[in-house]
Amino acid sequence: MPLLVAIALILPGCARVPHHGPTEIVYWTGWSGHEFDIQRRLVEEFNRTHPDLRVRILSQFGNSGYQKVRIAFAGGATPDVMSTVWADELAGYARRGVLTPLDDYLKRVGRDLEREFTPGVARMLRVQGRVYGLAATTNTCFIAYNRAIFREAGLDPDKPPRTIEELDRAALACTRYDAQGNFLRYGFRPGGLGTWAYVFGGRWYDPDTNRITANDPRNVAALRWMASYSQRYDIRKMEAFQTTFGSTETANGPFFVGKTAMWFTGEWAEQYIRRYAPNLDWGWFPLPYPPGGRPNTTASGGSVFVIPEACRNKDAAFTFLNWLTSAGPVERFCLEIGNVPPLIEAGNRPSFQRDPLRRFAVGLAQGVNSFGPPPIPIWPTYAREIGRAEEAATLGGKDPQELLDSLQRRMEKELKRAERELAR
Numbered sequence: 001m002p003l004l005v006a007i008a009l010i011l012p013g014c015a016r017v018p019h020h021g022p023t024e025i026v027y028w029t030g031w032s033g034h035e036f037d038i039q040r041r042l043v044e045e046f047n048r049t050h051p052d053l054r055v056r057i058l059s060q061f062g063n064s065g066y067q068k069v070r071i072a073f074a075g076g077a078t079p080d081v082m083s084t085v086w087a088d089e090l091a092g093y094a095r096r097g098v099l100t101p102l103d104d105y106l107k108r109v110g111r112d113l114e115r116e117f118t119p120g121v122a123r124m125l126r127v128q129g130r131v132y133g134l135a136a137t138t139n140t141c142f143i144a145y146n147r148a149i150f151r152e153a154g155l156d157p158d159k160p161p162r163t164i165e166e167l168d169r170a171a172l173a174c175t176r177y178d179a180q181g182n183f184l185r186y187g188f189r190p191g192g193l194g195t196w197a198y199v200f201g202g203r204w205y206d207p208d209t210n211r212i213t214a215n216d217p218r219n220v221a222a223l224r225w226m227a228s229y230s231q232r233y234d235i236r237k238m239e240a241f242q243t244t245f246g247s248t249e250t251a252n253g254p255f256f257v258g259k260t261a262m263w264f265t266g267e268w269a270e271q272y273i274r275r276y277a278p279n280l281d282w283g284w285f286p287l288p289y290p291p292g293g294r295p296n297t298t299a300s301g302g303s304v305f306v307i308p309e310a311c312r313n314k315d316a317a318f319t320f321l322n323w324l325t326s327a328g329p330v331e332r333f334c335l336e337i338g339n340v341p342p343l344i345e346a347g348n349r350p351s352f353q354r355d356p357l358r359r360f361a362v363g364l365a366q367g368v369n370s371f372g373p374p375p376i377p378i379w380p381t382y383a384r385e386i387g388r389a390e391e392a393a394t395l396g397g398k399d400p401q402e403l404l405d406s407l408q409r410r411m412e413k414e415l416k417r418a419e420r421e422l423a424r
Contacts (some may be wrong), residue, residue, distance in 0.1 A: 003079040004290060005310070016193065018189070021054075021153075022052050022053050022054040023052065023053050023054070023313055023316045024053075024054050024055075024056060024313075024318055025053055025054065025055045025056070025080045025081060025082075025313060025316050025320050026055075026056050026058065026068070026079035026080050026184075026224070027055050027056065027057045027058070027079060027081045027082070027083075027320065028058050028060045028061055028079045028081070028082045028083070029057060029058070029059055029060070029082075029083045029084065029367060030059075030060075030061060030065060030066070030083055030084040030287050030303055031059065031061065031083070031247055032059050032061035032062075033352060034336075034337070034354065035336075035337050036057075036059050036238060038060075038332075038333055038336045038337065039057060039333070040057055042324065042329050042332070042333065043055045043057045044231040045329075046320060046323055046324070050319065050320075050323075052271065053242050053316055053319060053320065054385065055081075055320055058079070060084050062268075063082065064421075065335065066084060067084065068196070069084045069085070069364075072095075072308075073093065073098045073308070076098075076310040077310070078098075078308035078310045078311065079308070079311070079322075080307065080308075080311045080312075080313050080314075080316070080317040080320075081305065081306070081307055081317050081320055082305070082307075082308060082322050083136070083303045083305045083306075083308050085133065085303070085304045085306050086301070086302070086303060086304065086305070086380075087124050087300075087301040087302055087303070087304050087372055088301065088373040088379045088380050089134075089304075089374050089379075089380060090124065090125070090127065090132055090133050090304050090306070090373075091127045091253040091373075091375040091376055091377050091379060092377040092378075092379070092380070093132075093306070094127040094128075094130075094132040095127065095128075095377045095422050096377075096422065098308060098309050098310070099132045099133070099306050099307070099308060099309055100132075100306070100308065100309050100311065100314055101130045101131065101132060101226060102131045102132065102133070102134065102307070102318070102321075103130055103131050103319045103403070105314075105322070106131060109320070109322055113125060113126070113131055115344075116343055116344060116345065117135065117342050117343060117344065118138065118300065118342050118344060118347070118365045118366050118370055119366070119367070119368060119370050120138070120298070120299075120300030120365070120370030120371050120372040121135050121138050121300050121342040121365075121370075121372055122312050123371075123372055123375075124300065124301070124304075124372025124373055124375065125304065126375060127375045128375070129165065132222060132306060133304035133305055133306045134304070134305045134321060134322075134325040135302065135303070135304055135305065135325065135339075135342040136303075136305060136324060136325050136330050136333055136334070136342070137302050137328070137330075137333065137334055137337070137339040137340070137341070137342065138300045138301065138302050138339065138340050138341070138342040138365055139266045139267065139268070139299070139300065139301060139302055139339060140266050140267055140298040140299075140300070140340055140361045140364040140365050140370075141195055141264065141265070141266045141287065141298050141299050142265070142266065142284050142285060142286055142287060142298070142360075142361075142364065143160075143167075143188075143262050143263065143264055143265070143284065143285055143287060143288075144158055144255065144259050144262065144263045144265050144269050144273075144282055144283070144284050144285075145262045145263075145282065145283055145284070145285065146255070146258065146262075146280065146281070146282055147281040147282060147283050148281050149174050149258065149261040150170070150174070153170075153173040153174045153187075153261070154173060154176070154296060154374075155170055155173055156178070157281075158286035160283065161285065161288045162285075162288055163288050163289065163290065163291075164225065164288050164289060164290040164293070165290075166288060167188065167262075167288040170188070170261070170262070171186075171187030171188035171229075171261070171262065172187060172232075173187065173259035173359065174186075174187035174188070174262070175187045177308075181235075182235070182237060182241065183237055183238060183240075183241035183242075185258065185259055185260065185261065186238060186241065186259070186260050186261075187260070187261045187262060188229075188260065188261065188262040188264075189229060189233075189238065189260070190225070190229055190264065190322070191226075191264055191390070192264060192299075192390075193219075193222060193223055193226060193386055193387070193389065193390040194299070194383060194386050194387075195287070195297065195298075195299045195371075196225070196226060196287070196301075197216070197218065197219040197222045197223075198294060198297050198369070198371050199222065199287050199288075199289050199290075199293050199294055199297045200218045200219070200221050200222040200225070200290055200292075200293050200294075201218040201290070201292050201293045201294055202216040202217075202218030202219040202221075202222060203216060203374075204216075204219070204374055204382065204386070205250045205374035205376055207374070207375065210415075212382075212408060212411045212412050212415055213408075214382075214386075214404050214407040214408040214411055215401070215404040215407070215408040219291075219292075219404055220401050220404050221290070223390065223393050223400035223403070223404065224393075224400045225290075226390065226393065227393040227394050227397075227400060229303075229394070230300070230393075230394045230397070231394065233397060235394065239395075241259075242254070244259075245257060245259050248263065248265070249272050250276075251275075251276045253272070253276065255277075256272070256273065256276040256277040256280065257277075264287075266361070267338060267339065267340055267357065267358070268338055268339070270338065270357055284357065284360060286298075286364065294369040294422050295369065296363075296364055296367045296369050297368075297369040297370075298364040298367070298369070298370050298371070299367060299371055299372075300342070300370050300371060300372040300375060301372055302339070305321055305324065305325060306359050307321060326343075327341075327343050327345040327346045327349075328346075330342070331343075331346040331349055331352075332344045334346065334352075335351055335352075340358075340361045340362055340364075340365045340367075341362070342365070344366055347362035347365065347366060348362070376415060376418075377415075377418045377422065378411065378414050378415050378418050381411075381414060382411050383415070384409065385407055385410065386407070389403040389404060389406075389407050
């Protein structure tokens with residue numbers, strides 16, 4: 001579809017100011033189904049309590065919805081408020097000048113990003129020192145474990161692994177083979193180099209120097225550790241074993257049917273365990289770390305709420321955005337969908353603190369080792385390439401140092417190219 005035609009088709013959904021009655025705010029959300037229904041109820045509450053404003057909520061779910069978002073930004077045919085921007089896209093949109101900086105609005109209402117939001121979220125909402133978005137949800141990551149399998153393996157289920165060495169020993173103890181040496185169960189399979197690099201003490205970008213740090217020695221150490229599992233357990237047999245059950249969040253997922261003892265996951269795991277394995281005896285623990293690494297590391301991210309630069313009702317849009325990302329609505333939304341509040345006040349309320357898993361996840365999110373996407377315009381590309389390097393090391397047997405040296409060179413060039421384009 002030609003771009004101009006696509007933009008013309010989008011225009012009717014953009015903001016407008018009626019001649020009479022309340023000012024209309026058009027809000028695009030990426031949520032659908034149950035999550036959209038909760039958002040809709042929050043919008044209805046806002047409309048009842050703000051008679052001079054009327055929010056019209058529209059779902060832009062799935063690939064077609066996010067393609068519509070990209071087209072809208074390209075043509076300036078955007079709504080007033082959007083939650084259809086992922087955290088890893090924020091810097092790219094901000095640097096292109098298509099988002100409204102929120103600093104003056106936040107100052108006007110007395111909001112303080114660093115005081116209100118969890119550390120990882122607060123950092124990811126800033127691009128070159130300015131705030132371009134707010135958040136109503138975030139996630140954490142940790143390891144869920146099967147307590148019954150731990151007991152069977154001679155491990156104390158009340159003392160899960162704290163270090164990488166302890167994790168490796170537990171994984172080996174929980175692994176079982178048949179007489180032919182094929183897997184009956186594996187203890188653990190690490191994945192997610194983007195996060196494990198932080199656990200090992202590394203990072204992917206230095207904001208002080210605007211430098212890519214893909215081949216940081218600690219990143220390399222993390223990838224070597226991940227690749228060691230492929231060598232120790234015969235990756236070909238592990239891959240064959242994984243074809244015998246479903247993907248992780250299905251009824252036949254390996255954790256739910258006892259095919260793995262430990263699972264790299266997040267707070268959303270609880271809803272799937274409740275659905276598919278309600279009698280499972282399970283627990284959770286923070287990502288174990290090596291000497292010199294970071295305890296209680298977690299990734300943060302998710303959807304970001306923004307006001308496009310093309311918005312014609314910015315004051316009204318911020319009134320809605322400010323309300324939607326305040327403690328009350330954030331608490332209710334996160335409780336309903338099983339996410340972690342990015343607002344410290346919401347996470348400290350009894351609704352989260354009285355539940356052990358929620359309290360644990362909130363503690364991770366509020367900790368100093370909570371990391372969001374680096375504020376660079378190439379991060380979506382960079383993150384994909386990190387995943388490819390992980391695959392090449394763990395499945396292809398490639399050398400981690402060579403892979404991350406190559407990634408370093410390519411992403412340095414990519415960042416320079418992006419900076420040149422943005423400077424035009």
